[in-house]
Amino acid sequence: MNSSDSDLQIAGDLLEVQHLLRPAPEHPATVAEFVGLARRIAADRDRWAPLVSYDATTRWYHRLRTGPGYEVWLLSWVPGQGSGRHDHGPSSGVLTVLDGELTERTDRGKRTLGAGAQRVFAPGYVHEVVNDSLEPAVSLHVYYPGLTDMPMHAAQCAPAAATA
Secondary structure (H helix, E strand, C coil): CCCCCCCCCCCCHHHHHHHHCCCCCCCCHHHHHHHHHHHHHHHHHHHHHHHHCCCCCCCCCEEEEECEEEEEEEEEEECCEEECCCCCCEEEEEEEEEEEEEEEEEECEEEEEECCCCECCCCCCCCCCCCCCCCEEEEEEECCCCCCCEEECCCCCCCCCCCC
């Protein structure tokens, strides 16, 4: 054995041992797999971009895909449009910005999400998403289980000014 050999060697062609490899899941089942699904869909611009529409009066949305217990939604946001402060009931989710820029506001502050940014959230996570920019935005949302409830929450009150 020479010094370039490793301690572990595979005999034969790894691709010949398919019975040892786990099959790729047909549908996602973990948070990481849902994030991966969102990334794969985001990368396939030719599939989703022709479907996008913009509506000046309300946010536009389109259910792009469903699977066992989950849904994938495509949303567009013109400048100034927002979701209102809400949670997603019993659903977990992945939010991916496909185009433009969105602002997410939570009790902990606000965060600007540019194209490619992803947010993962659990049931009961309260936030508001707004297009604060001057350009339209597009986002992809994966919900598991499928979105059945979106309770709205009162706007957050600004903290009272300190008195001397």
